[in-house]
Amino acid sequence: MLDIGSFQARTCDGVSRRSFLKLGASVPLGLGLTGGLAQASQGSRAKSVIFVFLWGAPSHLDTCDPKPNAPVEYRGPFGVIPTRTPGVHFTEMLPRIASRSHRYSLIRTHATTAPGHPDGGTVALTGFAEVPTPVQPNFGSIVAKARGNQGTLPPFFSITSGMLADASRRIEGYGGGTLSQAHDPFLVGCSAGGEVKLSALQLLDQLNPLRVQDRRQLLALLDTAARRADQHQQLAWTRNMQSGYDLLLNPAARQAFDMTRETPETRARYGYTTFGQSSLLARRLVEAGVPYVxxxxxxxxEAINPGFELGWDTHVYNFELLQDQHCPTLDRAFSALLDDLYDRGLIDDTLVVMMGEFGRTPRITPNASRDHWPPCYFSIWAGGGVQPGRVIGTSDKLGESPLGDVVSPLMVGTTIAHLAGIDTQARAEMNVLANGKVIDALL
Amino acid sequence: MRSSKYAPVADAASVSVGAFATDANAGSVGHGASIALALCCLMLGATTATAAEPQQLTRDGRQKSSPVFRDGGKELVYAEFTDAALFQLRRLVLADGTNELLHAKSTSAEFEPAWSADGERYVFCKLRGVLSIGMTVCDRQGAVLNEILPGGGFCGYRSPALSPDHSRLIFSYAERGTQQIYSSQLNGEDRKALAESTGLNNWPSYSPDGRSIVFGSSRDGNFEIYRMQPDGSDVRRLTDHPLQDIRPRFSPDGQRIAFTSHRDGNAEIYVMNGDGSNLQRITQNEGRDDYAEWHPDGKRLVVVSEIEGKHDLYLVGLPD
Structure with missing residues (x-):
């Protein structure tokens, strides 16, 4: 069943100003490959990438790097359980993910520089700090530029109900950066019930995808709307709309968003949570050929803030929020995603990376919780050329610092690009990920 | 399988409409029956005696927590994620399935409701700002009696409960690196820490006669169940397992305690005697079973169970 709720304009006068702005902000502009980049994506192991971003930053000690022998003021109240990898333990909060450790590799020696959320998020998503400007491109934008538009769907999706932002501002590293807005992500939202919302296409009351049968009808609707816009808006409209309406007019593309095409069993495996159904949508997008999600x-x-979705920033009630909300949701959805990719034979061609922007304080805070901790955190890597079942690096006995070589966000992006077939030359052509090194231990 | 007596109005709480709306919230009788059957069959394997058939009380599948009975078991109040950014208290009338917001005008997140035994007062947590949680005490009709605000910065209260005679309030509060159980008057004054310890203490709940408090604590390493006198004395540990035991609740006769444990691999509901003996596993579900609360008849528990990926309330009978 399809519904039209998300396609209703916000005013009775046809297209709303906000709809124009949304289009400009969320639809990539230009498309297509140039020069040697066309060859750069040849022979890649990872045809697609799913970057699972745990914004707010989960505690590494309370999830994938527990320290059960640390003093009480560090270790926290959770028990530990064995993973499928000998000698490796997670906390009891992630039993499903722990039981699938043969399907991924774990890095426990990440460190970053930025201590706050928007700036830390930018570093996590681009490999570089927001300052000095210009902001570098999101890893997804790099893949999107290298791959270009290969099908009916945009090459870079960000599954979110809106632009990532904390209480003060957005993440600057959300999109194209130095590669231009042409390589921004296409934003798509997904609710706990599996309703998919394409904010870029929230334009007209009449713009029901079931009714729009051909381009001529659609353009007639758009012309009507465009006549109501001022010159500046019209320019942006003309420039931006192509990708969005190609998507809207293409039945195959639309099917990628129709979650009812999944069996009830599959949908249940992911769980009827926002993240659970969003994870299923990510798999559907990958299956439809999207290079980066x-x-x-x-x-x-923020973990708990009026009007905000609950993130991993648990300055208070870290342990309650993890056990009540975040870990059960993540455990079900991420394990289902891994299983699904394996079961469908997609995992060899799909790189999955899961991480936050930093860790959380190993020492429990006065609020009996955990604050930001950039010097040490973890990530999980699966598929797309990654050797599974490995644990790369070790943190110290308190989880405060990596022992040995540190893995930086720039190395994360460089490894993603490498596995996506974007080699050193191609990266140089784009002038991205300068001096980045591949995490060889994953390969 | 699903008693019409307990069948809520279909989709009474459903609000989602999207471009690609799905059948996730629609539910169906057949689907519900299979859920109840699955839970029933699983439970039979967990107990030697025949348990009453579980009854599915909600069908929207949204995430829920902290159900509590009121008015002698005629109604349930629980917290539910209205959407990804808001959780609210809902009231479910068991007789006719009426399901509505408890506080229709509230726009701030509300959760962890608790009633006094006489039904004259209730308390709940309310989000006051960024990482800031207060408590609100109301009378039977919902009129606000006390707003207990958190301090400055990131802080707040959790898991409030009322003494049976609604003379005292107990709750969990974090400071100085630990999280303690406190007792106070209903206006927040006369605050006293109970059975202070290292680690975290949470989920306090009075026995029906008001002579004991049961709670969870990590004072000995990981979360276990303890009980104490209302003044914090005579702390006794009731469970001992390397995986967590949390959210204890006294039965209406005060003889048994229901709680959530991870001891068998994921969150399941258990019942034990008040001294920790005679442990019985009540649920056995691949998904999470949590937030057990006793029905006033003492023979059933309401539980939030995650079945087929959906979170709903189930009324689960206990073995004879």
């Missing part, structure tokens, strides 16, 4: 756990980092 940024799967965001939440739009906002």
């Amino acid at each position: 940024q799967l965001n756990y939440s739009r906002h980092p």
Whole structure:
């Protein structure tokens, strides 16, 4: 069943100003490959990438790097359970993910520089700080530019109910950066019930995808709307609309968003949570050929804030929020995603990376919780050329610092690009990920 | 399988409409029956005696927590995610399935409701700002009696409960690196820490006669169940397992305690005697079973169960 709720304009006068702005902000502009980049994507292991972004930053000690022998003021109240990898333990909060450790590799020696959410988020998503400007491109934008438009769907999706932002501002590293807005992500939202919302296409009351049968009808509707717009808006309209309406007019593309095409069993495996159904949508997008999907756990980092989605920023009640909300949701959805990719034979061609922007304080805070901790955190890597079942690096006995070589966000982006077939030359052509090194231990 | 007596109005709480709306919230009798059957069959394997058939009380599948009975078991109040950014208290009338917001005008997140035994007062947590949680005490009709605000910065209260005679309030509060159980008057004054310890203490709940408080604590390493006198004395540990035991609740006769445990691999509901003996596993579900609360008849528990990926309230009978 399809419904039209998200396609209703916000005013009775046809297209709303906000709809124009949304289109400009969320539809990539230009498309297509140039020069040696066309060859750069040849022979890649990862045809698609799913970057699972746990914004707000989960505690590494309370999830994938527990320290059960640390003093009480560090270790936290959770028990530990064995993973399928000998000698490796997670906390009891992630039993499903722990039981699938043979399907991914774990890095426990990440460190970053930025201590706050928007700036830390930018570093996590681009490999570079927001300052000095210009902001560097999101890893997804790099893949999108290298791959270009290969099908009917945009090459870079970000699954979110809106632009990622904390209480103060957005993440600057959300999109194209130095590669231009042409390589921004296409934003798509997904509710706990599986309703998919394409904010870029929230334009007209009449713009029901079931009714729009051909381009001529659609353009007639758009012309009507465009006549109501001022010159500036019209320019943006003309420039931006092509990608969005190609998507809207193409039945195959639309099917990628129709979650009712999944069996009830499949949908149940992911769980009827916002993140659960969003994870299923990510798999559908990959299956439809989308090169890069940024799967965001939440739009906002804050764990509990009026009007905000619940993120991983647990300055208070870290342990309650993890056990009541975040870990059960993540455990079900991420394990289902891995299983689904394996079961469908997609995992060899799909790189999955899951991480936050930093860790959380190993020492429990005065609020009996955990604050930001950039010096040490974890990530999980699966598929797309990654050797599974490995644990790369070790943190110290308190989880405060990596022992040995540190893995930086720039290395994360460089490894993603490498596995996506974007080699050193191609990266140089784009002038991105300068001096980045591949995480060889994953390969 | 699903008693019409307990069948809520279909989709009474459903609000989602989207471009690609699905059948996730629609539910169907057949689907519900299979859920109840699955839970029933699983439970039979967990107990030697025949348990009453579970009854599915909600069908919207949205995430829920902290159900509590009121008015002698005629109604349930629980917290539910209205959407990804808001959780609200809902009231479910068991007789006719009426399901509505408890506080229709509230726009701030509300959760963890608790009633006094006489039904004259209730308390709940309310989000006051960024990472800031207060408590609100109301009378039977919902009129606000006390707003207990958190301090400055990131802080707040959790898991409030009322003494049976609604003379005292107990709750969990974090400061100085630990999280303690406190007792106070209903206006927040005369605050006293109970059975202070290292680690975290949470989920306090009075026995029906008001002579004991049961709670969870990590004072000995990980979360276990303890009980104490209302003044914090005579702390006794009731469980001992390397995986967590949390959210204890006294039965209406005060003889048994229901709680959530991870001891068998995921969150399941257990019942034990008040001294920790005679442990019985009540649920056995691949998904999460949590937030057990006793029905006033003492023979059933309401539980939030995640079945087929959906979170709903189930009324689960206990073995004879």
